[in-house]
Amino acid sequence: MKKKLQGEQGIAARESRSRLMIVFFTVAIMVAIWAAVATQIHLNRVRQAESEEADAVAKVRAYEQALARQVELFDAQLQALQHEWQEGPAMFAQTVAELRKGSLRHYEISVAVIDLEGRMVFLDAPGSTVPAKPLSAVGRDYFDYFIQAPSRSNQLFIGELVASRLSGRMVTPFARPLRDENGHLSGVLALVVYPEYLVRLGGFIDLEEADRLILLDRNGQVVTSTHPELFAPGSHLSGAAKPREGQSKGVMLVDDQVMAWKSLRDYPFTIVLQASNSADRRHSREIERSYLLFAGLPLLGMLAFVALLLRDLGQRGQALRKLARSELLAASVVNAMAEGVIRTDGAGIILDVNAAASTILGIEREFLIGLSAVSDDWLVIKPDGGECLGADLPASLVLRTGKPQKDITLGFVRPDGSRVWLNTSARPLAAEVGGGVLMSFSDVTRVMDSVLEASLGSAVVQAMAQAVVVTDRSGCIVRINPAFEELYGYTRREAVGRPAGFYRADRHDREFYRRMWSSLAERGHWEGEVWNRHRNGVALLVWAAISVVRDEAGQVAHYVALYQDITEKKRTEEEMWFGANHDVLTQLPNRRLFNDRLDKALAVAERGAEKVGLLFIDLDHFKPVNDTYGHAVGDGLLVQVAGRLTALVRGSDTVARLAGDEFVILLTGVVTIDDVRRVADGVVAALAQPFEVEATTLEISASVGVVLFPDHGHNLDALVRAADRAMYQAKAAGRNRYVMAETGS
Numbered sequence: 234m235k236k237k238l239q240g241e242q243g244i245a246a247r248e249s250r251s252r253l254m255i256v257f258f259t260v261a262i263m264v265a266i267w268a269a270v271a272t273q274i275h276l277n278r279v280r281q282a283e284s285e286e287a288d289a290v291a292k293v294r295a296y297e298q299a300l301a302r303q304v305e306l307f308d309a310q311l312q313a314l315q316h317e318w319q320e321g322p323a324m325f326a327q328t329v330a331e332l333r334k335g336s337l338r339h340y341e342i343s344v345a346v347i348d349l350e351g352r353m354v355f356l357d358a359p360g361s362t363v364p365a366k367p368l369s370a371v372g373r374d375y376f377d378y379f380i381q382a383p384s385r386s387n388q389l390f391i392g393e394l395v396a397s398r399l400s401g402r403m404v405t406p407f408a409r410p411l412r413d414e415n416g417h418l419s420g421v422l423a424l425v426v427y428p429e430y431l432v433r434l435g436g437f438i439d440l441e442e443a444d445r446l447i448l449l450d451r452n453g454q455v456v457t458s459t460h461p462e463l464f465a466p467g468s469h470l471s472g473a474a475k476p477r478e479g480q481s482k483g484v485m486l487v488d489d490q491v492m493a494w495k496s497l498r499d500y501p502f503t504i505v506l507q508a509s510n511s512a513d514r515r516h517s518r519e520i521e522r523s524y525l526l527f528a529g530l531p532l533l534g535m536l537a538f539v540a541l542l543l544r545d546l547g548q549r550g551q552a553l554r555k556l557a558r559s560e561l562l563a564a565s566v567v568n569a570m571a572e573g574v575i576r577t578d579g580a581g582i583i584l585d586v587n588a589a590a591s592t593i594l595g596i597e598r599e600f601l602i603g604l605s606a607v608s609d610d611w612l613v614i615k616p617d618g619g620e621c622l623g624a625d626l627p628a629s630l631v632l633r634t635g636k637p638q639k640d641i642t643l644g645f646v647r648p649d650g651s652r653v654w655l656n657t658s659a660r661p662l663a664a665e666v667g668g669g670v671l672m673s674f675s676d677v678t679r680v681m682d683s684v685l686e687a688s689l690g691s692a693v694v695q696a697m698a699q700a701v702v703v704t705d706r707s708g709c710i711v712r713i714n715p716a717f718e719e720l721y722g723y724t725r726r727e728a729v730g731r732p733a734g735f736y737r738a739d740r741h742d743r744e745f746y747r748r749m750w751s752s753l754a755e756r757g758h759w760e761g762e763v764w765n766r767h768r769n770g771v772a773l774l775v776w777a778a779i780s781v782v783r784d785e786a787g788q789v790a791h792y793v794a795l796y797q798d799i800t801e802k803k804r805t806e807e808e809m810w811f812g813a814n815h816d817v818l819t820q821l822p823n824r825r826l827f828n829d830r831l832d833k834a835l836a837v838a839e840r841g842a843e844k845v846g847l848l849f850i851d852l853d854h855f856k857p858v859n860d861t862y863g864h865a866v867g868d869g870l871l872v873q874v875a876g877r878l879t880a881l882v883r884g885s886d887t888v889a890r891l892a893g894d895e896f897v898i899l900l901t902g903v904v905t906i907d908d909v910r911r912v913a914d915g916v917v918a919a920l921a922q923p924f925e926v927e928a929t930t931l932e933i934s935a936s937v938g939v940v941l942f943p944d945h946g947h948n949l950d951a952l953v954r955a956a957d958r959a960m961y962q963a964k965a966a967g968r969n970r971y972v973m974a975e976t977g978s
Contacts, residue, residue, distance in 0.1 A: 336812030443509030581607035595647035722768030846900035849956035937971035
């Protein structure tokens, strides 16, 4: 009796200690969970801020590149028009008209020539009426800049934003000086651009609708923006929204909004981007709410669980006293099993558990014994996310039907809020051993998490706008998304199992792919432009980003490739470049491209001790053709001249139209002077033959000046001057001939 009393007193003492431990661990777990949630929310906001700043800087950099290309195009037109003005106003006006039909056809740009007194002696302004009395440019900074220092070099000047005296709208002038034959300043040439064309370049970058892109001039004055209702041209940014003084670039947070800026190195512009990031912010806040939700639900379940434990301590004490009678059975059967094992009585009350069950469930053995295994108080979920009530638990099904339940997968939420996936089986116990249910279960959390993660990853890939290809380590395709099917025209059935390169366009050599695979092996990533092919045979230029996915052992498991079609974007850039570097009428290289090729040819020849030939060609009697038959016939004649000249040279040589009826031929890889003489003879003979233009027979000839590098000069300017002098000597000698420049001329 005394032993029995001591045993009951021991049980009571253990129950008291259990209450204290329950309260202590409950508080500790709650504090730990909320501390983890707070830390995760803080880290999430830090990552979000870093992502927003990086995105803003990338957008500013992309717009900077687009703006620089546009300014270069405007400058190329100015340089071409500088030379055309020397041919006279009529030829200059004709060239402007050609540009209107060509590279300037998408722009509402005014072209002006200002003399030294500030009068606009030439003005071409589409959409506006030009007044009879010339407008004055006196007081405009782009005019004063060159007038106040006439010796300034031939450089581009971008003026401040001003109101046009013709249309009243705000404009930005681009200007270069005009000089006479002696190199003295004779006037100023200006392209007057409406600044809204500059902000349209933002269409080449991925701007959000609420992103605010602002372009400032050298004085911090707004030139243009994507939101003119907020940032009017000519205004200034105020307060914290201004870029920091003395810093050419930067990024900062202003009123919970990321602002990035950068000043262009070569041009007087500063780009400012006030990024909205609203969608990313909302997504981040949704993630934070999910953290709070998933932290709160387990805590509520834990409190309910604790209440249940405290209420049922009496039942657990009774079960503990009965535990002594079944100790031998528990030691021989339950503790010998590797899986978690729980034994209940006929009412579902837990009588015994083994160590594995306690570890897997995260609940001490003493706490489990005496609880109901078929209660609704357990937080159990199905693989589809639905809740599994007590009546649907395996033990309940066995007690209700008397039939075993095998391999049922359920998710059990532990008291600390973590979830463990269990593969559970249950079978009825014979009446001889007391009846009830024997349950066994194993932890399959890693397997289930991998399955769920794969399902989630598949859903993300399927929803991506970029084409996605996943291959195995050998390069065979194992997965594609709908965007891939749309981009390349192959269905999943047709693509899966084939080598990833089956849609290549075969426009790259082996060295290209060797460098690609070398980058993947060394850095685990490669990206760049790649030519691939649609199923219908059409070539596609895509931006490809390929990454290596490795397994836990560090070995290559998969390759993931993302493709984005940039064919149209590339075509637009190439058309813009061609328009800036070629003559609109003849499609020959213009002066700018010719100068570039001549500079490169001289550099190559100088390194290899080679010679370069230059033929300066001026058509004889071309002006009477224009005056007699009109510009349409004259243009047709120039096109045929270009064709005959092109037919005389090799593919490595260059035929260019410099201005009006002036052409030039650049010959590379020249061995002797006789090589150049043969081409010069061919030019004179070819252009002396009659031309048929619009049913009219025309006869002209050509005066050609011939020079050789390095015999007649060592740089572009010296060679061009020598060729020009030799051409005029040919004219003076009676035309229809070529003259070789004198050595040292």
